[in-house]
Every structure is written in structure tokens, then in C-alpha cells.
Amino acid sequence: MNTTGVIELHGDGPVNQAPPETGRDRVNATLGMILFIGSWTMAFGTLFLSFLVLRDKIAVWPPAGIALPSAPIAGLATLVLAASSVFVERGSRSLSLDAGSGRKASFSALWITGMLLGLGFALLQAWLWYDLILAGRTQTSGLYESLFFGLTWVHAAHVVVGLFLLVWALVGSKLGRYGPERRSFVSNAALFWHFVGIVWLFLFLGFFVF
């Protein structure tokens, strides 16, 4: 970006090939992502507001005498997802480090580890549901189950989208679409993944801690 502010068109028509990202492009992409996450914070905030309002209607919390989702599994899922976020973030940052040999390899290794941990979280989440369903509790059983299944479903949908973004970033990096020169997609996917993790943290606190 030149600072005189006058950007000339190249020749008669616009240029047709994608040049490397500039710092300005990265700020644009990150700003867009931050706005998106702000928006989605309101969406999940709405769900948490509903959770808090409705939880008040349940006399004993957590409800007594019925099968509840397993807190140890949920705790493990929380740790796995946190670890996944750490690896994804380190992978994303490895792209912006100064040039050096082995940088790309370290990106792939970190990123794949993060992805696998994310997949592990998804499996643990499925286990939580499966356990409850085996005990005969489904979303139609009552208000507690409505809240638990409803909120975790919406969250799980975002886990699936997040995993898809992580895979897309990995494939893109293998194909040379993304790399140190063009890394906005990778860092935005990481941002989204952290957001998914933070939402889960609140779900965990709401259902299993407080």
C-alpha cells in the first residue's frame, strides 16, 4: 500500500493474478473475522441468556434423581479442546515466524495435532450424548435435557464447521494456496476455533461447575 493514496490501475484493465497479501490485507481479514465473532458472541450470548433464565425454573440444580451427563468426560473434553486450541494457535503463528528451514513442516505437524485433538473433542461430545440417551434421557424428557441437548447441538454444529475450516486450511497449505505469504485464512480459521473453544468453556461452566 503506497502512502500517497493514489492507486493507479495497471494498464487499461485491472490485474488478474493474486499477489501476496500485504499487511493491510491481513488487517482487513482479521477485522472482518473479529466482527463475525462479535456477531456470533451475541448469538451464543442469547443462548446463554435463555439458559440462565430457564435454569432458574428448575428447583434443584443439577436436577436430582435422573441420569446426568458425565462430568469427568466433559472435563476431559474441555482439556482436549483447550490443548487443540493451543496447537492450532502455534501452528498459525509458525507461518508468521521469520523465514527458516522446516517452517512448513512444523506448521503441518502442529496443525494436524490440533485437528486430531479437535476430533477427539467431538468424539467425547458424542459419548456424552450417547451416555444420556442410553440412560433414556433425550431432548424431549424435560427442561434440563432441552437445555443440554439444544445448546450442545448448536455448539457441535460450530465444532463441525471449525473442523472443516481446519481441514480446508491444511489442504490449502499443501496445495500452496496458503503459506507464509498468504496466511489470513489460516489465522482466521484459528480465531474461529478459539471462539468455539471459549463457547464450550462457558457451556462446561454452566452445566458442570456452577
Added chain:
Amino acid sequence: MSSDHIHPEPTTFLRKHVFSIDHKVIAKQFLWFGLIWLGIGGIMAMMLRWQLANPGVPVPLIGGLLFPRTGGVIDPATYNTLFTMHGTIMIFLGLTPAMIGALGNWCIPLMIGARDMIFPTLNMLSFWAMFLGGAVGFYSLFVPLGATEVGWTGYPTLSTTVGAVGQGETLWAIAVFLIGASSIMGGINYITTVIRLRCPGMTWMRMPLTVWGLFLTSILNVLFIPVIGSAMIILVLDRVFGTSFYVPASIMSGGTGGDPILYQHLFWIFGHPEVYILILPAWGVVCDLLSFFARKPAFGYRTSVGAMVVVTVLSALVYGHHMFTTGLSAMLGESFMLLTMIISVPAEILFFNWLHTLWKGSLRLTTPMLFAMGVIFVFGLGGLTGIYCATIGTDIFLHDTYFIVGHFHLTMAASALFGTFGAIYFWFPKMFGRMMSERLGKLHFWLSFFPLVLVFCIMFISGYAGMPRRYYDHTSAEYLRPLQHLNVATTVSAFLLGVAQFIFVFNFIKSRWWGKTAPQNPWDVGTVDWTIATPVPHYNFKTIPVVRCGPHEFSNPVLGPDTDWIYQTEELPG
């Protein structure tokens, strides 16, 4: 994406006119889409008015075609569907695309000197998400067990499977969700574009107020549309998967259930900002148009910006005034009442600035100017009656009467619609390269203005007299029969208003293809969008402009005796 934000000119028809990522094409797509839906929603309103004036009489002309089963008579279920879809269509599929989609896409890049939106592909997705939402909403009218009939607010338990068994309600919720997704995509794009792509010299305080209005609207869109998105997700969970968020007792097991009032909170947390989402762009347009055609600087530019920012913040804090009758605690109720009243302060500032912009101006009474002045009048009527709706003591009496219907139509519907019309008449020459007929435009204004004011002012009277909204046949109630003549008068005015819109349709279509070729700058206005050629080239600006003065430098004495305006790209002499 390169930092120039240029993309190659598309060559195929599909990429050029259908799946285009050019903001100018998307603006036109939004405009056509919005105008068509405004027409559909308007026809629904006419049918509603027909039923209210002549209960049980077959609808003339189109009745036999639309309701063959009843011989053209609107039955109660159809009536419910009509008022539900009228509201939904006008807000989400009419005004939102025509005002925010079309105007935002057209004005933001051109008025801040950018080559396109910052995320062109997201922009395209925004239109097609809206299109899909419209398609789902339209399809929901024809599904088994009936379309939605619970009011545009979709309150449970009526909107859960307890009250609405048909798929129509589920599809309605999905349609609202999709349209919301479109608005969020647009909002993210608009905000980022305004923050990042203003051309050199285009400081925040040199931006046209239209862009300010659209920018603030986008902030509200990004923050509050997700709230209704979540509310709709929960509604679909309740309806399709049998959860009991909104149902007092679980339908399946009879166990503990949720709370229908929760939905009202979620709906209005979104619903009140939505009112300002629709009106803020109109306010921005009015601020600009008044200055352009009074040939004076917009009076109190900075205070106008400040007032709009304050309204944006306050709009998030007043939603409880929609719920005074739900048993809200007295303390909450009074807080919401106070906050609502406070909104009139920034609104008054805007009014004062508008009137002072007109004061001693050399007015050019063009069609866009007439519509801008019309907004002042109808918004004034709506705003003043809002005080009665905001006060708990009077609102409990007026709640769910035609007084409320009149109030919100004047504030958010009529004002936003007039603002949209003003904007269309104003930017049409740049958009389509042809002039709209001024004579027909003025006729359209005057023939719309008087019936419109009559329609909603008579509603104030009948509402104050106790006429409740959403009644299928009020003549079946003894105490409402004396109000019949008021309903007939409203309907006559409404039909006059409806007929007047055909003048606009005729003018729009005729001018689009056969109008006089527009000069580059027919209005002598200095904002950046009028510096470029008509039709606007694919890349908008050959060279990114450099802005050297504000958007409203009209009649500045330093310009000398020969001219009363200057382009924003020019240096003020002296």
C-alpha cells in the same frame, strides 16, 4: 485479494448479472428484489384493508384467483397469514434489501471512493442468502396444514407446535434465519469497508451522512440480528426436535417446561434495534438530501452524527417498552420507559438540524427533496405519538390497538419507505444512466403523501377508540361497530395510496429503459460518487480520489459568485 480491491471484469452472463461480485450489480439485484417484495407485501396490505372495510365480502379482481375455495372471501386463517406475512415481507424482504441492501451496496463504495466492497464474494453470498430466505418464505405459503398465522412477532406458545401445527411456521422461522444471515454478512462487509476503504482525505467527519447512517445500521445488524437468529434456532428446536424452551410444559413427557415470555425478551432485544436498523439509513439520506437541495451545508453535521450514534446505543437499551403488559416488574418497566423517553432527545437534535438546514435555503423542490421533506413530516407524527406508547400508563390502554399500528407504520415503515423512494429518485441517474420523470415523481409523491398520512392518522383515532389489531371481523363485536366508518375511511385512503404506487412502477420501468439519458451530475452535488462517469465503469475510479473538503460545501462564500457547490475532490479556494 490485492489491496487495490480490483477484480477482473467478468465476461460470462452468469458472472456478470447473476452471480456477480460487483457491488453495483448486487445493489441493483437487491433493489429489484426489494421492490418486487414491497409490491407483494403491499397487495397483502390491500387485501387486509378490504376485509376490514367489508368483512366477508369477496375480494374484487384477484379474490377468485387467490382464494377459489371460499369464492374470493378471505377466511380467518388466510387473514392471519396475510397480516403475518405482510409484516415479515415488508420488514425483511422489502425494506431491508431495498434500503440497506441496495442503498448500502450502491452508496458505500461510491461515496467513500472505493473500487468495491472489501469482501466481494461475501457480498454476493449476502444477496443469495436473502434470495433463498425469500424463496423459503414464499414456499411456506403453500405447504400442507397451512402457512404461518401467528403474527410477524411469532410469539410462543402460538408459534410452537401447540398453536401452529403446519410446516409453514417452521419454514417461516428458517426464512427469517436465512434473511438474518444475509444481513449479518452485509453488515460485516459494510463496517469493514467503511473502516478500511475510505479514500485518502475521507475522514470520518467528511463522510456523507448517508454513509454514516448505513454504517451505524450495519453495527446494529451485526450485533442484534444474531439474537433473532438464536431465537429462531430455539423455535425450530422446539417445533422439530421436541425441546421445551418456549413451551411451559414438555409436550412429549409432561415434565418441566420452559418460558414463553423468554421468547418475547429475545425477540424484542432484536426487535427494537431492528426499528433503528430500518430508520437510520433513511435519516442519513434525509440529512444529505436536505442539504443537497437546500443548497446549504447540513446544519450541525457533527451533532447529527452524534445524535445518530447516541440513538444507535440507546436503541439497544429500550426493548422492554414492547413488553409493558407482560407483567414486567415495575422497576424494569419504569427504567425502560425512561430510557425510551431519552431517545427523543437525539431525535429532536436531528429534527432541529433538518429544519435548520432548510431554513433560508434556496430550496430546489425536486422529487428526492419532496420525499426527504415527507420523511420529516411523517416521522414527526410517528415520533410524537411514540411518547404515548412509551408511557406505561397510556401504553397499557393503547397496547395492541390500531394506535400502535399507526405509530410504528409512520415511524419505521412510512419514513423508511419515503427515505427509500427519495434515495431511488436521487441515485437512479447514476445507477441506470437515465433520468426518472420529475413530473410523474412529484405526482407520485403528492398522491402518496396525503393518503399515507390519512391512513395512519385515522388508525390513531380508531385505536384510541379501542379498535384492537389483528381482529378478523371487528363487526362481530357490538362495541366496535360504531368504528366501522373509520375503518372504511382508512381503507379508502389505503387504496388511494396503493394505486399511487403504480405511478412509481410505471415511472421506474419507463425511465429504466426509455428515460432521458442522464448527465454525469444532474443534481450539482459534490460527493465523490458524482465525480465519475455515467454509467459507472466496472472499477468505479480510474484513480482513487483524494478528498479535500466536506460533502456539503454549498453556497460557501469563498466559492465566488459563479457557483454554489464544489466537488469533494477539489480544494476550497482561499
